[in-house]
Amino acid sequence: MANNVFDLVWIVIALPLAGFLFHAFLGKRVGKKVVGTVGTAVVLGAFALSVYLLLELLKLHAEEQQVLSTLWRWIEAGSFRVSFEALVDPLSLLMALIVTGVGGLIHLYSTGYMADDEDYSRFFTYMNLFIVFMLTLVLSNNLLMMFVGWEGVGLCSYLLIGFWYKDKVNTDSANKAFIVNRIGDWGFTLAVILAFWTFGTLSFAGDGNMFQRAIDLKAANMLSPTVITAIALLLFVGATGKSAQFPLYMWLPDAMAGPTPVSALIHAATMVTAGVVMVTRCHVFFELAPAAMLVVAIIGVFTAIFAATIALAQVDIKRVLAYSTVSQLGYMFLGCGVGAFASGMFHVTTHAFFKALLFLGSGSVILALHHEQDMRRMGGLAKYLPITYWTMLVGWLAISGIPPLAGFFSKDEILASAFGTHALPVSVGQILWAVGLLTALLTAFYMTRLMGLTFWGEPRWATAHAHHGKDESHGHHGEPQESPPSMTVPLMILAVLSVVGGFIGGFAPLHIPNRFEAFLEPSAGLKVLGGEAVGHLPVDIEWILVVASVAAAVLGIWFGWARYRAGLPENERELAGVRKVLYNQYYYDWLMVKGIGLWLGGKIANWMWQFIDVRIIDGLVNGIAGFTGWVGNSLRRMQTGYVRNYAFTILAGAIVLLIWLLVRGASAGLAR
Amino acid sequence: MDAVPISWYLILSAFMFAMGVTGVIIKRNPIVIFMCIELMLNAANLAFLAFARQQAQLGAQAAGQVYAILVMAVAAAEVAIGLGIIVAIYRLRDTINVDEMNLLKF
Numbered sequence: 001m002a003n004n005v006f007d008l009v010w011i012v013i014a015l016p017l018a019g020f021l022f023h024a025f026l027g028k029r030v031g032k033k034v035v036g037t038v039g040t041a042v043v044l045g046a047f048a049l050s051v052y053l054l055l056e057l058l059k060l061h062a063e064e065q066q067v068l069s070t071l072w073r074w075i076e077a078g079s080f081r082v083s084f085e086a087l088v089d090p091l092s093l094l095m096a097l098i099v100t101g102v103g104g105l106i107h108l109y110s111t112g113y114m115a116d117d118e119d120y121s122r123f124f125t126y127m128n129l130f131i132v133f134m135l136t137l138v139l140s141n142n143l144l145m146m147f148v149g150w151e152g153v154g155l156c157s158y159l160l161i162g163f164w165y166k167d168k169v170n171t172d173s174a175n176k177a178f179i180v181n182r183i184g185d186w187g188f189t190l191a192v193i194l195a196f197w198t199f200g201t202l203s204f205a206g207d208g209n210m211f212q213r214a215i216d217l218k219a220a221n222m223l224s225p226t227v228i229t230a231i232a233l234l235l236f237v238g239a240t241g242k243s244a245q246f247p248l249y250m251w252l253p254d255a256m257a258g259p260t261p262v263s264a265l266i267h268a269a270t271m272v273t274a275g276v277v278m279v280t281r282c283h284v285f286f287e288l289a290p291a292a293m294l295v296v297a298i299i300g301v302f303t304a305i306f307a308a309t310i311a312l313a314q315v316d317i318k319r320v321l322a323y324s325t326v327s328q329l330g331y332m333f334l335g336c337g338v339g340a341f342a343s344g345m346f347h348v349t350t351h352a353f354f355k356a357l358l359f360l361g362s363g364s365v366i367l368a369l370h371h372e373q374d375m376r377r378m379g380g381l382a383k384y385l386p387i388t389y390w391t392m393l394v395g396w397l398a399i400s401g402i403p404p405l406a407g408f409f410s411k412d413e414i415l416a417s418a419f420g421t422h423a424l425p426v427s428v429g430q431i432l433w434a435v436g437l438l439t440a441l442l443t444a445f446y447m448t449r450l451m452g453l454t455f456w457g458e459p460r461w462a463t464a465h466a467h468h469g470k471d472e473s474h475g476h477h478g479e480p481q482e483s484p485p486s487m488t489v490p491l492m493i494l495a496v497l498s499v500v501g502g503f504i505g506g507f508a509p510l511h512i513p514n515r516f517e518a519f520l521e522p523s524a525g526l527k528v529l530g531g532e533a534v535g536h537l538p539v540d541i542e543w544i545l546v547v548a549s550v551a552a553a554v555l556g557i558w559f560g561w562a563r564y565r566a567g568l569p570e571n572e573r574e575l576a577g578v579r580k581v582l583y584n585q586y587y588y589d590w591l592m593v594k595g596i597g598l599w600l601g602g603k604i605a606n607w608m609w610q611f612i613d614v615r616i617i618d619g620l621v622n623g624i625a626g627f628t629g630w631v632g633n634s635l636r637r638m639q640t641g642y643v644r645n646y647a648f649t650i651l652a653g654a655i656v657l658l659i660w661l662l663v664r665g666a667s668a669g670l671a672r
Numbered sequence: 673m674d675a676v677p678i679s680w681y682l683i684l685s686a687f688m689f690a691m692g693v694t695g696v697i698i699k700r701n702p703i704v705i706f707m708c709i710e711l712m713l714n715a716a717n718l719a720f721l722a723f724a725r726q727q728a729q730l731g732a733q734a735a736g737q738v739y740a741i742l743v744m745a746v747a748a749a750e751v752a753i754g755l756g757i758i759v760a761i762y763r764l765r766d767t768i769n770v771d772e773m774n775l776l777k778f
Contacts, residue, residue, distance in 0.1 A: 641774030643705075644697045651693055 006067040006080040007058050012049050012096060013086075013135045015042040020128040036111035037356055039124035043107050043131055044644050054093045065522040066088055066205040068141055074379060075144070079200060087141035087205050091523030093271075094345065095138035097276055098352045102269045103131050105490035108358050110261040113367060117348045121258070123163060130156035138277055142202040143192045143210075146278065150188065150242065153225035153271045154181050160266060161258040173257040176593075180251040184241015191234035195285075198227055204281060211284040215527060218288055232285045232292035235278065236299075243275025244326045246303040247331060250589045252326055260363030263318060268325050268359050269352040276332045276348050280341045280524050287339070287528035293423055295659050301392035301418075301435045304330030308442035313575070313582035316373045317362045320450050324399065325355055331414050333435060338420035338424060340417035341524040341532050342517040346505050347414055349516075353501045354398040361392035365454055369461055375450065378568035379567045380459035384480040387488045389455050391495040398498040400444035400462035401553040403546075409502030411440060412549050413514075419545055420537045423529060432544075441552040448560025457567020465544025469550070508540040539563025613636070681722035688715035700769050702758050706751060713747045 019042035025037050057065055061195030066089040086092075107127060114123050130153060137149025143223040196202055199210040200218075217223035239245065244252035255267045266272070279286065279296065286293050304327045311323035328351050336343030366373055368385055382389040398405035401412070415436050421429040461480070482488065506514035517524075538543070563569060575583050584590065638649065688711055695708030717740040722734025762768050 007704055643773075647693075647696050651697070 004067065004069060004317060005408040006053060006086075007069045008049060009069050009088050009139060011054060012046045012053070012100070013139065016128045016131040016135070018042060019553045020125055020132055021236050023121050023125040023128060027125060028108045032115070032120045034431060035121045035124050037106075039128055040104060040107040040111060043050070043100050044104040046135070047097065047104050048595065050096045050100055053088060054097065055172050057088060057090070057093060062522050064178035064341050065117050068206050074440060077405075080196070082142055082144050082202060084207060085146060085203070085206075086139045087140040088139070088525045089205065090520050091277070091280060091345065091436075092139045094349065094520070095273075096135055098100045098273075098349060099131060099134045099138065099270050102352050102356050102494070103127075103134075103265055104262050105493055106265040106269070106356060106360065109264075109363070109487050109490040110259075113261055113363055114259065115484075117259075119163070123160075126159045126163070126617055127261075127265070130266060130271075132161070134274075137274055141204050141206065143195060143204075143282075144202050146281075146642065147188060147192060149520060150274060150278075153266070153274065154178065154185070154242070155182075156378070157262075157271055158256065160262040161255045163258055163262065167257075173251075173254040175228050176439050177255050180248050181241045184248055186236045187234045187237025187241070194227065194231050194234065198231065211282075211514055211527065214284055218528070221371045223288065225584040228285060229289040229291050230284070232289040233295060235282055235285065236292060236296055239275030240299065241275075241331070243272050243280075243329050244303075245275070245329065246299050249303060249307065249326045250585070250592060253319050253322040253585075256322050259364060260318065260359060263322070264356045264359035264363070267322070269353040272325060272327075272329055273332070273348045273352070276329070276336065276344055279333070279336045280345055281340045283336070283524060284527050286336070286564060287423075287526060290423065293337050293339065294428070295337075297418070297424060297428075297432055298333075300330045300333030300337050301328070301432045301439070303327065304334060305435055305442065306330075308446065309438045310582055311446040312442065312583045313579040314581070315376050317365065317375050317378070317450060317454060318359070318373055320375075320446060321355070321358055321362060324358075324443065324446070325351075327443065328355065328399070331411060331436065331439070334418060334432060335414040338414075338418045338421035338429060338534065339434065339526065339529055340414065340421070341526075342514075342520045343410065343413040343417050343534075345520055345524060347410035347495070350398070350410040350498070350501050350505075353494055353497040354395045354405075354407055357391060357395040357491060358399065360487070360491055361395060364388040364483040364491065367483060367487075372461065375453035376568055376573060379457045379461070380455070381480060382455040385455075385482050386480055387491060391488075391491040392451065392455070394495040394498050396447050399547055399559055400447050401440050402557075403550060404499075404502065405551075408549070408553070409505045409507065412546055413505060415440070415546050415549055416537065416542065417534045420534055420541075422534065435660045437548060437552050440549055441556040444553045444556025445560045449556050449564050452560060452564025452566075453568055456565060460568065473614070505629050509539060509546055593605055603671050677724055678726055681718060683717040685715045685722070690711070700771055702754070702768050703771055705770065710747060710751075717743050722741055722775055743763065 019247070022038055023035055043450055057067070060067075067085045069088065071084040071086070073081070076086045095525045095639070107124075108125065110127065114120055117123060132155060133149045133152025137146055137153060140146040142150060158174045161177050162171045164170050166172075195210055199213040201207045201208055201210050202526065204211065213229065214223060218228075230559050241248045252267060252272065287496075288297065307323045307326035307330065311320050311327065314320045314323060328347070332347045332351070335341070335347060364385060365378065365381060365388060368388075369378065372378070394405065398407040401408045403409075415433055418429050418436055419433040420434075424432075471483040504519075505516045506512040520628065572579070582586070638645075674684075692708045692710075692712030692715060696705050696712065699705050699708060720736045720740045720743070723732045725734070727733050758768055761773065764773070
């Protein structure tokens with residue numbers, strides 16, 4: 001492909017890379033203003049270029065919408081060939097737009113949020129580097145290059161969670177995120193190896209890509225169901241790590257230790273959706289492995305409701321949003337699991353808008369209250385932070401699923417897909433739908449709680465400050481102040497997106513076609529299951545589902561309104577009973593970290609130390625030395641210094657030699 | 673002349689050799705040990721000469737006798753050096769008991 005306009009895709013990655021290098025080498029010298037401007041400009045520049053590429057891509061026919069751009073041959077060993085190659089298709093461009101678009105807004109917000117931080121340039125260095133790796137992840141045309149981005153965003157996540165490294169809590173959280181993700185990456189690595197072993201290639205598109213080979217092998221009846229299920233499940237293990245799904249979710253709430261823009265960018269809008277993107281990218285494998293689909297759907301819906309219940313009792317505003325993120329990611333996997341990959345990606349998109357909005361809003365609140373995160377010491381802030389309040393109100397309604405905001409459309413589509421799935425047994429799909437619906441109710445409830453505790457009722461922060469005494473008053477200038485425009489403008493833009501973002505998805509009950517799904521068709525269209533994964537529901541059923549999900553949202557909000565309208569209920573000032581169990585995430589974290597991690601891990605490590613290391617490794621080394629010493633010691637006894645002993649030894653040797661010669665001679669004589 | 677059978681010479685030689693070995697191993701006085709070594713050397717010489725006498729060829733006879741003379745020459749040289757060492761040890765340590773001379777050990 002000579003002179004391909006899509007070769008520009010490398011500039012999309014190169015721009016933030018240049019920003020990263022600029023901050024890394026010159027950031028300290030040029031001052032905050034330049035760093036903030038450059039850091040934001042490169043991301044927004046990448047966004048503009050992505051928009052241009054999208055417009056170019058849309059000019060092509062749907063079946064041509066997978067364009068490759070090779071930068072260089074990367075690894076060549078025997079038949080193993082991996083190129084540094086970008087795949088420009090609807091899925092990768094959609095993600096590039098989210099990453100650079102939402103990411104650019106968050107960079108803009110950061111110029112305000114981090115304005116007083118002494119490590120301002122280090123922050124933008126990491127943020128730009130994160131964008132580079134995230135774009136590598138979503139734009140790659142093979143699993144290995146995706147893995148590079150995958151690990152790179154993990155690194156940046158680690159660096160940014162522990163950004164304020166002088167607090168040990170933060171570095172511990174960073175370590176936790178990194179270590180838990182290693183478990184997921186172990187699955188990803190095995191999946192890559194197994195996929196290469198099975199298909200002999202790792203590329204997503206182009207001649208002889210692995211999906212085409214998988215389908216061909218299946219058609220020739222040469223594809224072992226065990227192998228394809230193993231690949232799909234191992235990929236999903238990787239996805240559970242990065243996307244904080246059930247067994248490996250516990251790093252995400254702790255990741256809130258990082259600065260709030262980080263929580264918004266990495267841990268809500270982009271990186272955690274990498275698992276969904278990867279599953280969608282590899283959807284052919286999942287289509288070929290129904291068992292893996294079922295696992296994805298069940299883990300997804302379980303994580304959704306599990307995290308939602310935990311969110312009910314959190315007191316830290318960012319932890320509520322963190323569990324909410326875990327829960328919403330569960331929805332996305334539910335979508336993938338029932339075969340509605342495009343719906344999953346739709347929710348990724350809308351969620352990026354409203355969750356980034358909610359996180360940035362909470363950051364605005366936190367900044368206004370001088371780094372107070374406990375919602376029990378907030379309240380009544382609507383009056384003081386009007387822009388933050390109104391934008392967060394939009395985010396709240398959007399995530400709760402109130403039509404016609406963005407969250408409603410995507411969530412409803414996933415629930416309808418679960419209800420009408422053909423990829424799984426109908427009864428299973430309906431159970432998944434019911435659990436998802438209950439989760440929607442819980443979501444509306446805890447988000448109303450968050451809004452009530454933060455913005456409504458009487459201020460509790462004033463009393464809290466009085467409580468602290470005079471010495472606390474140094475940085476406080478009375479009432480909380482609204483954030484600067486650099487922070488409120490992104491909030492407003494995200495609020496607008498949260499309102500209108502849902503309309504791209506269409507609305508089946510009103511026969512508005514799903515343009516989003518049609519757009520993603522080249523990347524996420526079902527190749528094995530055909531159009532059959534999600535059956536077309538009759539319109540009256542569709543309406544019932546819509547009414548059910550709206551009812552769940554309204555009910556949740558109504559419960560929340562009744563309880564938290566006036567601020568903090570008396571009985572919630574202390575953690576007790578069920579609330580304590582929920583607050584402690586059913587003690588799962590405690591069990592995993594203290595139990596499995598420290599106790600069982602300690603036992604295994606101890607056994608490794610005592611048995612493998614001390615006995616076998618050290619035993620081998622010391623054993624050889626000991627044996628040599630023993631031989632030397634034994635031989636030393638022969639060196640008596642008495643001449644006659646030596647003489648006796650010679651005699652004994654002579655006698656032995658003589659006997660041997662005689663015996664040999666005798667037997668030789670007999671043989672003759 | 674009816675010869676004494678060679679086995680008699682060899683039995684005597686073996687007996688002398690065994691006595692010499694025994695003496696070397698059990699005696700403490702280095703001079704006696706040297707005498708015992710002489711005994712062993714002479715046992716060997718006796719065997720040499722007995723075999724030499726038995727040989728029909730003149731060359732082979734001469735070879736055995738030359739070996740015996742060589743052994744005697746070596747033994748004489750050995751004793752000369754050995755006695756020198758023994759005298760030196762005596763001057764140094766006032767004793768020549770071999771059991772007290774065990775410094776050459778680890």
